[in-house]
Amino acid sequence: GAVVSQHPSWVICKSGTSVKIECRSLDFQATTMFWYRQFPKQSLMLMATSNEGSKATYEQGVEKDKFLINHASLTLSTLTVTSAHPEDSSFYICSARDPIGRGGEQYFGPGTRLTVT
Amino acid sequence: GESVGLHLPTLSVQEGDNSIINCAYSNSASDYFIWYKQESGKGPQFIIDIRSNMDKRQGQRVTVLLNKTVKHLSLQIAATQPGDSAVYFCAENTGGFKTIFGAGTRLFVKA
Numbered sequence: 001g002a003v004v005s006q007h008p009s010w011v012i013c014k015s016g017t018s019v020k021i022e023c024r025s026l027d028f029q030a031t032t033m034f035w036y037r038q039f040p041k042q043s044l045m046l047m048a049t050s051n052e053g054s055k056a057t058y059e060q061g062v063e064k065d066k067f068l069i070n071h072a073s074l075t076l077s078t079l080t081v082t083s084a085h086p087e088d089s090s091f092y093i094c095s096a097r098d099p100i101g102r103g104g105e106q107y108f109g110p111g112t113r114l115t116v117t
Numbered sequence: 118g119e120s121v122g123l124h125l126p127t128l129s130v131q132e133g134d135n136s137i138i139n140c141a142y143s144n145s146a147s148d149y150f151i152w153y154k155q156e157s158g159k160g161p162q163f164i165i166d167i168r169s170n171m172d173k174r175q176g177q178r179v180t181v182l183l184n185k186t187v188k189h190l191s192l193q194i195a196a197t198q199p200g201d202s203a204v205y206f207c208a209e210n211t212g213g214f215k216t217i218f219g220a221g222t223r224l225f226v227k228a
Contacts, residue, residue: 006160032214041125043206044161044218093160097214106216108153108160 002028004096006109013084013116020080021112023094029074030096034106035067038091050077084116125204129225136194138222140207145188147209151216152181152192155204164192164205194224202226 003026013019023033031052036044048069049057056069068080077096081088091113095106130136142150148169153161167174167181167190174181180193190207207219 004160034216036218043221046215046217049215091158095160095216105163105166106214108162110160111158113158 002026002096002098002105002107004094004107004109006092006094006112008112009110010113011115013114015085015116016083018080018082019084019114020078021092021094021114023077023079023096023109025075025096025098025107028096028098028100030077031074031099032097033071033077034095034097035069035077035079036093036095038093038111044093047079081114084114086116089114089116125221125223127223127225129227130197132197132199132226132228134197136192136197136201136224136226138192138194138205138224140190140192140219140222142188142190142207142209142219144209144211144217145185147211149210150181150183150190151208151210152179152190153206153208153218154201155206155221157203161206197224197226199226199228 005024007022033050035047038044046059047062050069050071052071058064071077091111093111095108097106151166152164154164155161165176165179165181167183172183178195182191204221204223206221208216210216
């Protein structure tokens with residue numbers, strides 16, 4: 001089946017620094033990717049929709065200047081958490097939509113654990 | 118982002134018994150529903166899906182039931198196994214490709 005990878009799988013950074021997380025679709029081209037955030041014992045919260053070649057669409061309450069999304073190719077989307085603070089510590093999960101296979105089903109990455117100290 | 122609920126309810130079942138996990142969805146315009154399984158520290162894993170023109174769909178050991186009248190979705194797992202222990206999320210899609218997750222239920226399987 002389709003595979004979506006994320007890198008890194010976990011990262012620890014100091015408060016005030018920026019962190020980039022990569023999401024790749026390994027065996028299909030994804031015109032649309034999604035970024036989610038998940039706090040402990042909670043559900044996945046959709047942050048933004050990333051469209052190849054255009055600006056991302058952010059959900060209400062998500063700061064676009066803090067969470068920079070770039071979808072430069074059909075297989076790669078990146079999320080950069082700028083000026084990270086401890087409250088940004090979370091599990092970040094991406095998904096990629098396969099527009100051709102299985103009627104547009106989404107495939108999820110394994111997640112990236114971000115800890116800001 | 119949108120989501121329903123901030124705390125995970127828990128379901129505890131004996132190995133070999135059937136499990137039923139329920140979910141109430143929020144948007145009457147949603148036309149596609151998915152159940153995901155998430156193990157600790159991992160991303161969601163697709164289990165089964167159903168479109169709004171159906172009220173039941175069966176997979177291997179799993180069945181999804183959809184009641185659009187009351188906006189209710191359920192996942193039935195037959196002969197529950199220890200490997201089924203995880204958090205289960207229902208998710209809805211309104212056709213705009215955005216998938217919105219429900220609150221989730223933690224399933225414990227007792228050996």
